[in-house]
Amino acid sequence: MEIKSNNTVIKPQGLPSHIEDLYQKLKVEFLNNRTNSPDLNVLVIDNIDKVYENGFQAVFGTSFFLKKGEFLSLLGPSGCGKTTTLRAIAGLDTATSGQIYINGADVTYSEPIDRDITMVFQNYALFPHLSVRKNITFGLDANPSKIGKEAKYYKEEKFIKNKINNLKQIQNDIVNLLKIKQKNQALLEKIQKHQAIYDKLKNKQSKKALSLFFKINGW
Numbered sequence: 001m002e003i004k005s006n007n008t009v010i011k012p013q014g015l016p017s018h019i020e021d022l023y024q025k026l027k028v029e030f031l032n033n034r035t036n037s038p039d040l041n042v043l044v045i046d047n048i049d050k051v052y053e054n055g056f057q058a059v060f061g062t063s064f065f066l067k068k069g070e071f072l073s074l075l076g077p078s079g080c081g082k083t084t085t086l087r088a089i090a091g092l093d094t095a096t097s098g099q100i101y102i103n104g105a106d107v108t109y110s111e112p113i114d115r116d117i118t119m120v121f122q123n124y125a126l127f128p129h130l131s132v133r134k135n136i137t138f139g140l141d142a143n144p145s146k147i148g149k150e151a152k153y154y155k156e157e158k159f160i161k162n163k164i165n166n167l168k169q170i171q172n173d174i175v176n177l178l179k180i181k182q183k184n185q186a187l188l189e190k191i192q193k194h195q196a197i198y199d200k201l202k203n204k205q206s207k208k209a210l211s212l213f214f215k216i217n218g219w
Contacts, residue, residue, distance in 0.1 A: 048098030058084040
């Protein structure tokens with residue numbers, strides 16, 4: 001890949017043969033298994049590109065699909081297009097080309113509010129001066145005493161009355177997920193942590209957080 005002085009990325013004309021073979025194999029598998037049926041695929045990303053006005057191309061011909069109940073992780077080095085892809089799915093950015101289907105509907109050019117999708121950012125959209133309970137009910141015009149059936153999961157963690165700035169990193173993750181669930185929206189979850197934070201987490205804590213995630217979403 002060549003990067004010019006103006007930060008424009010030039011897509012290479014050719015790939016190593018073994019990479020090209022793998023790419024073609026995955027593309028064929030994708031095309032053979034793709035379906036627009038909402039009963040099978042809740043998300044279809046079909047050959048999307050994203051090129052910004054300054055000529056920088058962040059996403060190159062990305063395609064994948066997600067069936068109902070599946071959990072997907074996008075892996076790759078910094079700057080490879082993971083966040084841009086998620087922003088395109090959520091409608092925060094518009095794909096330059098390609099299509100995005102959610103539950104069988106083409107939402108490529110739909111507004112974010114019409115997609116019933118929520119994106120959780122690396123920098124949490126939580127209010128540090130409020131308690132966990134008030135963060136979850138903020139903006140819902142709801143009685144703070146009625147935080148939904150998920151309250152038992154908060155009580156298990158015993159931090160429902162804590163201030164956000166007193167929570168551990170892993171507890172912030174849980175609050176974010178429960179906040180989304182409380183709004184009754186479909187979940188697009190992206191938690192991108194520094195590796196150093198994960199290294200400090202005990203395996204038991206990680207498993208507990210993941211277990212809570214699946215409980216909350218009924219998987």
